[in-house]
Amino acid sequence: MNDHHAVTLLLPWYVNGTLNEQEMASVEAHLLGCADCREAVATDVEEARHLSTTTDEARVEALTARRAAGFEALRGQIRGNPPRRRPVAPTRWLPALAALLVIGAVLPAAWLTPRPAVYELRTSHLAHEGPVLQLVFRDGTSAEDIDLLIRTSGTLIGPPSSGGVYRVALASDDPQALLERIRAHPLVRWAEIEL
Amino acid sequence: MTEAELLDAVAGADEGALRELYDRYYPRLARFLVRMTTDDELVAEIVNDTFLVVWQKAAGFRGDASPSTWIIGICYRKALKALARLPPTVSLDEAETAATAPDALEAKLGMRRAIARLSPRHRAVVILTYQFGYSYREIGEIVHCPENTVKTRMHHARKALKKLLEAES
Numbered sequence: 001m002n003d004h005h006a007v008t009l010l011l012p013w014y015v016n017g018t019l020n021e022q023e024m025a026s027v028e029a030h031l032l033g034c035a036d037c038r039e040a041v042a043t044d045v046e047e048a049r050h051l052s053t054t055t056d057e058a059r060v061e062a063l064t065a066r067r068a069a070g071f072e073a074l075r076g077q078i079r080g081n082p083p084r085r086r087p088v089a090p091t092r093w094l095p096a097l098a099a100l101l102v103i104g105a106v107l108p109a110a111w112l113t114p115r116p117a118v119y120e121l122r123t124s125h126l127a128h129e130g131p132v133l134q135l136v137f138r139d140g141t142s143a144e145d146i147d148l149l150i151r152t153s154g155t156l157i158g159p160p161s162s163g164g165v166y167r168v169a170l171a172s173d174d175p176q177a178l179l180e181r182i183r184a185h186p187l188v189r190w191a192e193i194e195l
Numbered sequence: 196m197t198e199a200e201l202l203d204a205v206a207g208a209d210e211g212a213l214r215e216l217y218d219r220y221y222p223r224l225a226r227f228l229v230r231m232t233t234d235d236e237l238v239a240e241i242v243n244d245t246f247l248v249v250w251q252k253a254a255g256f257r258g259d260a261s262p263s264t265w266i267i268g269i270c271y272r273k274a275l276k277a278l279a280r281l282p283p284t285v286s287l288d289e290a291e292t293a294a295t296a297p298d299a300l301e302a303k304l305g306m307r308r309a310i311a312r313l314s315p316r317h318r319a320v321v322i323l324t325y326q327f328g329y330s331y332r333e334i335g336e337i338v339h340c341p342e343n344t345v346k347t348r349m350h351h352a353r354k355a356l357k358k359l360l361e362a363e364s
């Protein structure tokens with residue numbers, strides 16, 4: 001099997017932490033022996049960091065602040081356009097109904113549960129070498145923001161300490177530059193590279 | 196109310212439920228769309244195009260996708276349609292440079308410009324992956340593509356990005 005190619009295709013989602021356990025394990029196993037893929041991960045991490053730190057939040061906020069007027073315009077549009085009826089199957093309705101009842105017994109809980117958070121903190125099974133960053137976030141920083149910032153800096157090593165210190169194996173050739181960028185981040189209270 | 200319940204209410208012509216979804220989704224859709232166009236009017240227009248479809252087709256939402264991938268998928272298709280109407284010369288470069296130059300690093304500008312120059316389809320998978328944190332399965336639901344297509348599209352997007360970044364420096 002062309003392991004390298006298959007792994008290459010998965011790397012962006014390795015970086016964003018959404019692969020399943022099995023895919024995660026196969027990528028990590030491959031990374032141990034493939035410098036090209038390790039380099040590609042570093043590039044991906046860099047791209048993800050750029051995207052997450054340049055979000056044009058001011059534009060988003062200005063647009064969102066004007067949404068009441070937008071909704072009024074939308075109300076004008078929907079007036080003459082009632083929602084379409086639920087599609088019904090006129091023939092063979094009995095088997096369909098039976099199927100619905102069976103599905104209904106199993107699925108609604110899954111349908112109604114909000115999708116699981118994409119962001120969950122992931123720790124690496126890989127042995128790490130190289131610089132380790134310690135950082136503390138400001139109070140009230142969301143788990144989603146913490147995860148994104150960590151993922152775009154490197155790989156989390158273990159859970160945070162009871163004092164809220166996160167340790168991250170850095171995926172960067174220039175840890176000092178990364179440290180400065182992290183320190184400049186509004187959600188970071190304190191950051192230092194471990195000696 | 197969950198988003199699935201809100202969609203159900205919208206299917207029954209409940210304007211209040213539509214308003215609730217609109218408020219919940221506005222920032223998320225705007226965050227996606229400001230990456231796709233520098234034109235704020237167009238962003239507002241695409242959000243409304245999206246919600247007009249949500250209103251009309253809420254009954255067709257089946258719950259095999261999540262409400263979020265369903266709604267963002269509609270927004271994605273409306274954005275592609277709107278962008279296809281535009282002349283390709285609308286420059287993201289200058290507006291982005293002006294907006295961020297004071298405090299941005301040169302490398303950051305390079306990356307922004309490069310992403311802005313990707314084709315809309317490529318740009319969307321990059322944004323949905325790195326900024327929104329969606330899995331390739333969810334992106335497949337959003338863009339109505341098989342998972343393998345999502346993977347190869349991302350692969351091509353990264354190659355194009357690499358080329359653009361090399362051309363920058």
Ligand SMILES: [Zn+2]
Nearest residue numbers: 004034036037
């Ligand atoms: Zn490899």
